[in-house]
Amino acid sequence: MGSQDETLATPDLGARSVWRPGAWLLILLPVAVLVAMVVLFLAKGEVLVGKSPIPPDALLKIEFERVVFRPGEIIATVRNTGPDAVTIAQVTVNEALWQYAVSPGTSLTRMQQGLVTIPYPWEAGDPVEVKLITSNGLVFTKKVDIAAETPRPSVKALGAFALLGIYVGVVPVYLGFLWFPFLRRVRERWFHFFLSLTAGLLIFLGVDALKEALEAAGKVPGAFKGVGIILIGVSVGLLGLMAVGERTMGRARAGAPGGERLALAYLIAAGIGLHNLGEGLAIGAAYALGNIALGTFLIVGFTIHNTTEGLGVVAPVARDGVRLRHLLLMGLLAGGPTVLGTWIGGFTYSAVWSVLFLALGAGAIFQVVYELIKLMVRDAREAAGTVANFVGLIVGLGIMYLTGLLVQL
Amino acid sequence: MSGLSRRQFLRWGLPAGLGLAGAAAAATGKEAAAPMPPGMAHPNPTQYTGARPVPTERQAPDAMDPMQILTAFDYGKVTRSSNGGVQREYTVTAFDLEIEVAKGVKFPAWTFNGTVPGPTIRCTEGDRLIIHFRNEGAHPHSIHLHGIHPANMDGVFEIVPPGGRYDYELTADPFGLFLYHCHVMPLKKHIHKGLYGAFIVDPKTPRPPAKELVMVMNGFDTDLDGKNEFYAVNGIANYFADHPIPLQVGEPVRVYLVNILEFDLINSFHLHGNVFTLFRTGTSLTSSEITDTVMLCQGERCVLEFTYHHPGRFMFHAHQSEFAELGWMGMFDVRPPARTA
Numbered sequence: 094m095g096s097q098d099e100t101l102a103t104p105d106l107g108a109r110s111v112w113r114p115g116a117w118l119l120i121l122l123p124v125a126v127l128v129a130m131v132v133l134f135l136a137k138g139e140v141l142v143g144k145s146p147i148p149p150d151a152l153l154k155i156e157f158e159r160v161v162f163r164p165g166e167i168i169a170t171v172r173n174t175g176p177d178a179v180t181i182a183q184v185t186v187n188e189a190l191w192q193y194a195v196s197p198g199t200s201l202t203r204m205q206q207g208l209v210t211i212p213y214p215w216e217a218g219d220p221v222e223v224k225l226i227t228s229n230g231l232v233f234t235k236k237v238d239i240a241a242e243t244p245r246p247s248v249k250a251l252g253a254f255a256l257l258g259i260y261v262g263v264v265p266v267y268l269g270f271l272w273f274p275f276l277r278r279v280r281e282r283w284f285h286f287f288l289s290l291t292a293g294l295l296i297f298l299g300v301d302a303l304k305e306a307l308e309a310a311g312k313v314p315g316a317f318k319g320v321g322i323i324l325i326g327v328s329v330g331l332l333g334l335m336a337v338g339e340r341t342m343g344r345a346r347a348g349a350p351g352g353e354r355l356a357l358a359y360l361i362a363a364g365i366g367l368h369n370l371g372e373g374l375a376i377g378a379a380y381a382l383g384n385i386a387l388g389t390f391l392i393v394g395f396t397i398h399n400t401t402e403g404l405g406v407v408a409p410v411a412r413d414g415v416r417l418r419h420l421l422l423m424g425l426l427a428g429g430p431t432v433l434g435t436w437i438g439g440f441t442y443s444a445v446w447s448v449l450f451l452a453l454g455a456g457a458i459f460q461v462v463y464e465l466i467k468l469m470v471r472d473a474r475e476a477a478g479t480v481a482n483f484v485g486l487i488v489g490l491g492i493m494y495l496t497g498l499l500v501q502l
Numbered sequence: 503m504s505g506l507s508r509r510q511f512l513r514w515g516l517p518a519g520l521g522l523a524g525a526a527a528a529a530t531g532k533e534a535a536a537p538m539p540p541g542m543a544h545p546n547p548t549q550y551t552g553a554r555p556v557p558t559e560r561q562a563p564d565a566m567d568p569m570q571i572l573t574a575f576d577y578g579k580v581t582r583s584s585n586g587g588v589q590r591e592y593t594v595t596a597f598d599l600e601i602e603v604a605k606g607v608k609f610p611a612w613t614f615n616g617t618v619p620g621p622t623i624r625c626t627e628g629d630r631l632i633i634h635f636r637n638e639g640a641h642p643h644s645i646h647l648h649g650i651h652p653a654n655m656d657g658v659f660e661i662v663p664p665g666g667r668y669d670y671e672l673t674a675d676p677f678g679l680f681l682y683h684c685h686v687m688p689l690k691k692h693i694h695k696g697l698y699g700a701f702i703v704d705p706k707t708p709r710p711p712a713k714e715l716v717m718v719m720n721g722f723d724t725d726l727d728g729k730n731e732f733y734a735v736n737g738i739a740n741y742f743a744d745h746p747i748p749l750q751v752g753e754p755v756r757v758y759l760v761n762i763l764e765f766d767l768i769n770s771f772h773l774h775g776n777v778f779t780l781f782r783t784g785t786s787l788t789s790s791e792i793t794d795t796v797m798l799c800q801g802e803r804c805v806l807e808f809t810y811h812h813p814g815r816f817m818f819h820a821h822q823s824e825f826a827e828l829g830w831m832g833m834f835d836v837r838p839p840a841r842t843a
Contacts, residue, residue, distance in 0.1 A: 182606030183732075189827030190604070190732075190740065199606075226731055228606050230724025 150229045153179045156314040157235040158206070159442055160223065161243040162215060169209040169223055169235060173201035174314045180228040186213050187222055215240045244380075246440045254377055254435040261376060261395035262369045262431020267424045268396075269403015276404075276411035284412055285469060289482040291405040292465050293489020295361070298402075299458035301497070302368050303327070305375060306451035312444040322445065323452040330456025334364060338464050351413035357461075357468055358410045362423040364461035365402050366430045368454035371447070373434020378442040380435075394499025401492055402427060409468065566601050566617050568736035569745060572715050575624040575702070578631070589630040592623055594645060596684070596697065597638040603722040604732045604739035604829060611696035612639055612684075618737045619718040619762070620682075620699030627677040627706050633670040637662040643692065644668070646685035647701055648801070650675045657685045677705040678785035679803040681718075681760050694723055694730075694764035696737075700803075702758055705787065712754035712807065715747065719761045719769045719798070719820070719830065730765055732829045733820065739829025742818075746833035750840065751813050757806040758784070761798035769830075770797045771806070772821040778808035795821050813838040 134142075154175030161168040167186065173179045180200045184193040195201075196208045215221055222236045244250040276287060306326065310319025338360050345352035376395070406423050407415070437446065469482070578590030594614050601618060603609040614620025625631055637643045641664065646657035651672035654660060662668045684697035700716050720737065721730035732739040749755060757778075761769045772795040780791040784805035796804055810816065816834045819826040 180606070183604050185828065188824050190829060226604075226607055226724065228608055230603075230607055230609055230722075230731065232725040232727075232731060 149177055151231075152176055153227055153229065153231055154315075155179055155181070155201070155225055155227070155233040157223075157233070158314065158444070160221075160235055160237055162221075162237075162240050164242065165212060165214055167211045167213050167215060167221065167223060169211070169225075170206065171201075171209055171225065171233075172206045172314055173203055176203065178202045181207070181209065181225050182228040183226040184209065184211060185224040185226070186211060186215075217241055244439055250439070251436065254380075254439045255432050257376065257380070257392070258373050258432030258435040259428075260392050261399060262373060262434075263424065263428035265396045265399035266365075266403040266406065266428035268400045269405070270407055270420055270424060272404050273407045273411065273415075273420070276408060277414065279411070283481070284408075285473060285479070286481045286485040287404070287408045287411065288465065288469050289485030290489040290492075291361070291408040292462055292469075293486040293491075294401050294405045294493055295364070295458050295462045295465070295489075296486075297490050297493035297497075298365070298368055299455050299462065301493075302371055302451050302455035302458065305371065306448050306455060309375075309444050309447040309451060313448055314444075317445055319444075319448050322448045326449045326452025327456035327459070330367060330453040330458075331460045332456075334360060334367075334457045334460040335463075337363070338460065342464065351410070354409040354413060354468065355415065355419065357464055358406055358408075358415070358419075358423060359426070360464055361409070361461045362406045362426040364454070364457040365406065365427040367450070367457040369399075369402075369428060370430035370434040371451035371454040373431035373436075374438035374442075374447050374450050375434075376431075377435035377438025377440075378447065380439060394496070397499055398493070398496040399428075401489075401496065409465070566737050568734075568738050568741040569747075571617060571619060571622070571736040572717070572747065574622065575714075575716075576621040577624050583630045587628065587630055588626065589632065590625050591632045591634065592621075593634045593636070594620065594623075595636045595638055596643045598640055601696070602738065603724065603734065607724060607732070609722050609724050612641065612643070612692065613696050614645075614699055618696035618698075619720065619760075620697070622700040622702060622716045622758075623682065624702040624704070625674045626704045627674055629674045631670070631672050631674055635662060635668045635670060637664055637666050640664055641692075642666075642686050643684045643697060644686055645670055645682050647672070647682045648680040649678075649701070649703065657682075661686055674703045676785055677703045678783050679703075679758050679760065679805050681762060681801065681803060683762060690764055693762065694721070696720075698762045700758055700760045702784075709756065709787070709805075710754065712756040713749065714756045714758065716758045717760070717771070719759070719763055719771070721763045721766065721825075721830075723765060728765060730763070730828070733763070733769075733825040734829050735832060740831060742832025746815060746835035749810055749834050749836045751810050751836055751838055754807065754809050757808075758803070759796070759798070759806055760803045761800060763800060766822075766825070768797055768799055768822075769825065770795060770821045771818065773806075773808065773818050774816040775812060775814075776808050776810060776816065778806040781805040781807070797821075810834070810836040812836065 152175055154173070155171050156174045157169055157171050159170040161170075178200055181193075181195055182199070184191050191211055191213060193209055193211045196210070198207075201207045209223075209225065211223065213221075217240060219240050220236065220238050221240045222234060224235075225233045227233075244253075276284070279287065303323070306323045307320070310323055313319035313322070338356075341356040341359065342353055345356040372395075403424070406427055407420070410419075434450070473479075576592060578592040581589045581591070583589035596612065596614055597616065599611055599613050599616055600608050601611045601613070603611075603618075611618050623631075623633070633645060633647075635645050642661045644657035644661050645668075647655070647670070649672075651670075655670050655672045657670070660668055680701040680703065682699055682701045684692040686692050698718070698720070700718055702716075717735045718737075719733075719735055721734065722732045722739075723729060724731045734740075735742060757771075759771055763769045774794075777792050777794045779789045780793055780796055781787070782790050782804050784803065789807075796806070798804065813836050816836060817831065818834065819831040822830075
């Protein structure tokens with residue numbers, strides 16, 4: 094105990110003394126008390142907090158994570174997100190009691206996942222409503238508006254999704270790069286106009302990604318705390334890219350002139366790439382889940398919408414010129430993840446991953462906007478608040494808004 | 503297999519074990535009749551407003567047996583009344599009980615004598631009836647009988663509190679197929695929780711002999727959203743699809759059909775491979791119709807008579823496909839005439 098007193102009495106002790114054996118006890122003390130409290134509550138909780146007036150059976154909960162359609166078969170991935178074990182006793186499909194099997198078993202413990210397989214002659218294009226009835230008569234419902242066979246990973250399906258990703262992600266970015274020769278010719282003032290336009294584009298993308306993430310968070314089983322995932326995703330995206338940015342930008346600043354702007358272009362490409370990963374995920378999932386008929390109109394819409402992303406990537410390097418190699422790489426960095434996203438979303442859709450990737454993208458984009466504005470301010474020697482910049486930003490937002498009207502998942 | 507859809511075939515392929523083994527001992531008439539106050543003096547139910555009785559360990563049937571309800575009739579304890587007529591005494595006790603309403607699905611029911619539907623009360627036109635009602639449930643209840651009787655025997659105003667009793671006294675009139683149910687508000691709740699049963703008043707000259715079956719069409723709203731999850735006859739969804747009712751070719755069959763389905767506006771009965779002679783409400787011995795499908799509103803009843811001409815499995819079900827596929831479906835297993843056996 095003597096060492097404890099000493100520690101408490103002398104707060105200015107060196108860092109080394111904190112790690113003495115007695116100090117370890119101090120670290121463990123709160124943990125030990127916490128463990129004791131948890132054990133006590135688990136054992137005697139009803140005595141300590143009183144019995145809830147709500148019958149515990151009424152709070153049972155099952156949530157649907159995914160519904161897969163195979164020929165003559167519906168497979169639902171469900172999770173027990175309630176406070177207690179739950180037993181699936183009956184299953185109906187479109188208001189008819191139906192045969193089913195649950196793996197690993199009809200009883201699911203808290204947070205346990207189950208696979209409900211229902212042999213059912215569903216019709217493509219029809220709505221399908223699956224109800225799980227628990228042993229105490231509660232009903233949990235999943236309605237799929239348009240049933241469609243879930244694509245299975247095959248060379249053909251991978252190819253189809255890759256093509257989808259290339260159309261909506263890769264091609265538009267390179268298309269945007271075609272503005273590069275034009276950007277090369279604009280004067281200094283206009284150069285800043287395009288930089289702020291890029292900032293506008295990116296801010297819109299970031300907010301959009303955040304909105305998508307929040308929407309997807311609503312589909313995540315409550316126990317996973319979707320908003321918490323967003324917070325983690327945004328933070329990791331933001332701080333991760335910041336760490337990368339500090340290193341590359343710093344090193345570039347020390348190197349050749351224009352290197353800093355090239356590094357920024359890469360950062361923007363990376364941020365947009367992360368965003369496109371989330372977007373690809375959403376597109377792939379929507380396509381696979383049968384929630385949308387991904388018509389040509391929608392693909393055209395995404396292509397137009399995303400073309401502006403290419404403009405954003407190359408704007409910082411317009412004054413310096415850039416090697417073709419860099420352009421190709423940046424295009425791949427910004428657009429490539431869309432393909433990856435459509436694969437993930439199409440074959441193994443999970444709302445949790447959707448939320449995480451969308452949030453990562455949002456965080457990364459906000460970080461890029463910060464770097465962009467920092468560069469503009471330094472470049473313009475603090476006089477960045479010009480009318481041209483303001484108009485550029487608004488035009489950037491406006492372009493995204495208008496082209497965004499073409500894509501409604 | 504010709505008449506079978508794949509789905510029906512799959513259904514029948516289900517393991518037969520519904521977990522219903524064990525005879526369900528309906529509590530009909532197991533209790534001694536309470537001392538009857540003389541004449542029409544009935545105990546004032548309000549005097550029983552004491553605390554809810556301590557729920558005794560009920561040796562209730564651990565599984566209801568719709569097959570038992572199908573053929574069990576409670577004729578009461580028969581004595582001679584003062585004027586020489588037949589007097590029948592019944593004991594009906596209301597209590598709360600968790601029952602299985604579909605394979606694996608439990609429902610916290612309110613029951614008469616531990617089953618849903620309750621016992622089928624049967625008597626003959628002109629009999630003096632005394633129904634000793636005890637409320638051992640957690641809520642106030644009553645017995646409202648259909649038919650002719652005095653106002654204070656109607657089970658509407660004389661609400662019996664938990665722990666209370668009431669003796670219903672009436673003369674069975676007229677003959678026909680009736681029903682009884684709790685009439686305490688909210689009515690929807692008290693009915694859908696299971697407080698109902700069939701009430702048969704036979705004509706003085708009995709109907710011709712036949713295999714007699716009681717079918718009370720009901721439903722269960724297990725998640726309490728005002729819509730039925732399950733539809734059934736005699737209490738368990740799909741019970742008679744999994745346990746076909748044995749019949750013989752040429753055997754006269756009489757079905758006492760009662761509709762007490764809550765929430766849905768109508769219900770119906772459709773017989774496969776046959777037609778039936780219909781006696782609406784059973785109050786006349788003259789048939790109103792020969793048909794294969796009859797539609798009933800809540801509270802409506804009818805008596806059906808038929809004889810199978812061909813052996814095999816014949817379905818009967820609600821001709822609302824939705825009800826049929828949510829449990830209101832059954833089978834007759836019609837066996838050939840017993841020539842050799």
